[in-house]
Amino acid sequence: MIGTVRRSAGHGMAGTAERWTAIMGGVVLGLAGARRGDWLGLALAAAGGGLVLAGAGAVPLAERVRDAAAMRRAHPEPRTVQANVTIRAGREAVFRHWRNLSHLPRLMDHLDRVEVLSATRSRWVARGPGGVPVVWHSVIDKERPDELISWHTEEGADLPHRGSVLFRDAPGGRGTEVSFTLAYDPPGGAGGRAVAALFGAAPEQQAREALRRLKCLMETGTQPTIAGQPRGGRAPGDRKR
Amino acid sequence: MxxxxxxxxxxxxxxxxxxxxxxxxxxxxxxxxxxxxxxxxxxxxxxxxxxxxxxxxxxxxxxxxxxxxxxxxxxxxxxxxxxxxxxxxxxxxxxxxxxxxxxxxxxxxxxxxxxxxxxxxxxxxxxxxxxxxxxxxxxxxxxxxxxxxxxxxxxxxxxxxxxxxxxxGAVPTGFAAADMARIEPGDVVAVWGCGGVGQMAMRCARLLGAAGVIGIDRRPDRLEAAQMKAGAEPLDDTRVDLFDALQAMTGGRGPDVCIDAVGMTAEGTEGAVLRAMVACCRKGGTLSVIGDHAGHMDRFPMGAAVNKGLTIRMGPPxxxxxxxxxxxxxxxxxxxxxxxxxxxxxxxxxxxxxxxxxxxxxxxxxxxxxx
Missing domain, CATH: 3.90.180.10 (Medium-chain alcohol dehydrogenases, catalytic domain)
Known part of the structure; x- marks a missing residue:
């Protein structure tokens, strides 16, 4: 049940949310006037547009890929993405959940499955742009029980990147602090594409989302959803009443 | 359905x-x-x-x-x-x-x-x-x-x-406004807005020990309810100078607690309510903001709030x-x-x-x- 709960428009909503932020962030409260339909338009654009770059003014991914060379010049250093969350659960339980890598697709929309091959090796299958599967092998290179897991893609992989998760006791008995870090080549490079495959086009947001889901699963055993709830509104010409 | x-x-x-x-x-x-x-x-x-x-x-x-x-x-x-x-x-x-x-x-x-x-x-x-x-x-x-x-x-x-x-809704929201203000015996509480939440805030302020409650609104029916049902002294701020009236009702001290039960309005007047609360509240008093707010508020009189030693409490109930x-x-x-x-x-x-x-x-x- 839980594993099948998926958010409908993960990264797509990001664009909408950021526009909302821009609106709430200043000027426009007094504008009072999102014109009728504006928000529907945004929502449709976000949901239907598929891979839309949050934070880059809704640039379709295709354009982003085309600009890869330019991006490489602009960001020659490896990139790091980090997300942090505090979970109301013991360090051991949270560690155990993550250490079972086959759980990870529950946390990351773009990840189809992770096959555990040995104590340290695993095979990851993600749904890349356009639904094309992207496959790579990872090796856990460091593990300290209840404290740390770090891994990297195998030597010679097309899409190299590194990841780590740190688990710490929050002060005052307030649960477990989790830090999730990914390092990869600039967005235009191969590693960048792997991260895009893994996390969609807004890695920071999707890393946060992964930790949010981990927290919600650990704390409540489920994920909140509104997918499938009733709503009104009729299509043009629809006469139902 | x-x-x-x-x-x-x-x-x-x-x-x-x-x-x-x-x-x-x-x-x-x-x-x-x-x-x-x-x-x-x-x-x-x-x-x-x-x-x-x-x-x-x-x-x-x-x-x-x-x-x-x-x-x-x-x-x-x-x-x-x-x-x-x-x-x-x-x-x-x-x-x-x-x-x-x-x-x-x-x-x-x-x-x-x-x-x-x-x-x-x-x-x-x-x-x-x-x-x-x-x-x-x-x-x-x-x-x-x-x-x-x-x-x-x-x-x-x-x-x-x-x-x-x-x-x-209205009851716990009004209660929260009064409760988070930490009313002390003898306090006079002024409530901006006499809608459902304001009515409950006034009544709960009484129950939590306020010596006097003042209800501020512009609708005669709501002011009447504030007086008859919630035990408040009604104040129509279109008929009096609000600052002068509140000082006159509190021996020049100002209300000990000011509650915002107005929040966002269609007209965008929420800033005016909060500025009035800062000005009217007694030195060392408390503002309790329960009304619905969403975005930014500009021109907040921070100097007055700091130098009068005000405490501001707020949040959803x-x-x-x-x-x-x-x-x-x-x-x-x-x-x-x-x-x-x-x-x-x-x-x-x-x-x-x-x-x-x-x-x-x-x-x-x-x-x-x-x-």
């Missing part, structure tokens, strides 16, 4: 929509018996709070009967008469466990809206737009209640629906956390919110009801829909 849907700015229609279904094992379906309008609905309807999508069902303050529960529900069952607060809590996170369900970490399916606007995501809420998760509201025949073990509050026998329904205490006050006869229901209409008339509520015609305090 029938439901009141938002279809665009100021475009409300009662429509036929599918019945809600259990979407998570912790859900329940509640058959709605009464569902009240709330002042916070107005900025959503008018587009001032631009987070609605066409087809969204409104309503966030309701009472009903559990008709179906998911397999993980343990403490609520078919036939339970429940109220449900607007804010949805997961019941398990640190905030839910400490009586702050409105700050829930886990109930909002799309927290990136408030995360990017406010720095951290807020919890979900019924009928409150997509920044708060986009949950379908209660102006309908049925509503799905997530995490019902936490959010469904059983109504004690002997308290009629017409009284209990307000314990899902946790209706679930205080319900038992409030039902106790109702049971003992100390508190009676039923007079807020100036109109009880069928759901079919909901669009007309909102027009009446918004234009404050026919002395409407709250119109409550019975599906």
């Amino acid at each position: 029938k439901a009141l849907c938002w279809n665009g700015i100021d475009d409300l229609r009662v429509e036929r929509v599918p019945d809600p279904a259990i979407l998570d094992p912790g859900d329940a379906i509640v058959r709605v018996r009464l569902s009240s309008v709330c002042g916070s609905d107005l900025p959503l309807i008018s587009g001032r709070m631009p987070t609605m999508k066409p087809g969204d069902i409104l309503g966030r303050e309701f009472l009903g009967e559990v008709v179906e529960t998911g397999p993980a529900v343990r403490h609520r069952g078919r036939g339970d008469r429940v109220i449900v607060a607007a804010a949805i809590g997961c019941g398990k996170c640190r905030f839910c466990q400490t009586g702050r369900s409105a700050l829930c970490d886990n109930s909002n399916p799309q927290p990136e809206w408030t995360e990017s606007a406010y720095g951290h995501g807020t919890g979900g809420a019924f009928g409150s737009g997509h920044a708060f998760g986009g949950y379908a509201g209660s102006h309908a025949e049925y509503v799905r209640v997530p995490f019902v073990d936490h959010n469904g509050i059983r109504v004690p026998d002997g308290i009629p629906d017409e009284t209990a329904v307000f314990v899902s 946790d209706g679930r956390h205080t319900a038992e205490r409030l039902f106790g006050l109702i049971g003992s006869g100390d508190l009676d919110p039923s007079y807020l229901m100036t109109h009880k209409w069928p759901l079919d008339d909901a669009a007309r009801g909102y027009h009446m509520f918004r234009t404050r015609t026919d002395n409407c305090m709250r119109v409550v829909f019975a599906p």
Whole structure:
């Protein structure tokens, strides 16, 4: 049940949310006037547009890929993405959940499955742009029980990147602090594409989302959803009443 | 089923929509018996709070009967008469466990809206737009209640629906305004806004030990209710100079506690309310902000607030956390919110009801829909 709960428009909503932020962030409260339909338009654009770059003014991914060379010049250093969350659960339980890598697709929309091959090796299958599967092998290179897991893609992989998760006791008995870090080549490079495959086009947001889901699963055993709830509104010409 | 849907700015229609279904094992379906309008609905309807999508069902303050529960529900069952607060809590996170369900970490399916606007995501809420998760509201025949073990509050026998329904919204909100102000014996409390929440804030301030309560509004019917039902001294700020009047009523000290029960308005006057509160409040006094706010407020008189040593408390109430205490006050006869229901209409008339509520015609305090 839980594993099948998926958010409908993960990264797509990001664009909408950021526009909302821009609106709430200043000027426009007094504008009072999102014109009728504006928000529907945004929502449709976000949901239907598929891979839309949050934070880059809704640039379709295709354009982003085309600009890869330019991006490489602009960001020659490896990139790091980090997300942090505090979970109301013991360090051991949270560690155990993550250490079972086959759980990870529950946390990351773009990840189809992770096959555990040995104590340290695993095979990851993600749904890349356009639904094309992207496959790579990872090796856990460091593990300290209840404290740390770090891994990297195998030597010679097309899409190299590194990841780590740190688990710490929050002060005052307030649960477990989790830090999730990914390092990869600039967005235009191969590693960048792997991260895009893994996390969609807004890695920071999707890393946060992964930790949010981990927290919600650990704390409540489920994920909140509104997918499938009733709503009104009729299509043009629809006469139902 | 029938439901009141938002279809665009100021475009409300009662429509036929599918019945809600259990979407998570912790859900329940509640058959709605009464569902009240709330002042916070107005900025959503008018587009001032631009987070609605066409087809969204409104309503966030309701009472009903559990008709179906998911397999993980343990403490609520078919036939339970429940109220449900607007804010949805997961019941398990640190905030839910400490009586702050409105700050829930886990109930909002799309927290990136408030995360990017406010720095951290807020919890979900019924009928409150997509920044708060986009949950379908209660102006309908049925509503799905997530995490019902936490959010469904059983109504004690002997308290009629017409009284209990307000314990899902106006009562705990007004109570929270008075409670977080930490009223001390002898304090005079001034309340801006004599709508449903303001009325309850005034009455609760009395119950929490205020020596005097002043209700500020412009509607004669609301000022009369403040005086007759909530025991307040009414003050029409269109007829007097508010600052002078409040100083005259408090020996020049100013009110010890000033409560904002106005919040966002269609006219954008919330800044004026908060600035007046800072100016009027006594030195060392407390501002308690319970009214609905969403965006920025400019020209806040920070110098006056700091140099007068004011304390500002604010935030959304946790209706679930205080319900038992409030039902106790109702049971003992100390508190009676039923007079807020100036109109009880069928759901079919909901669009007309909102027009009446918004234009404050026919002395409407709250119109409550019975599906």
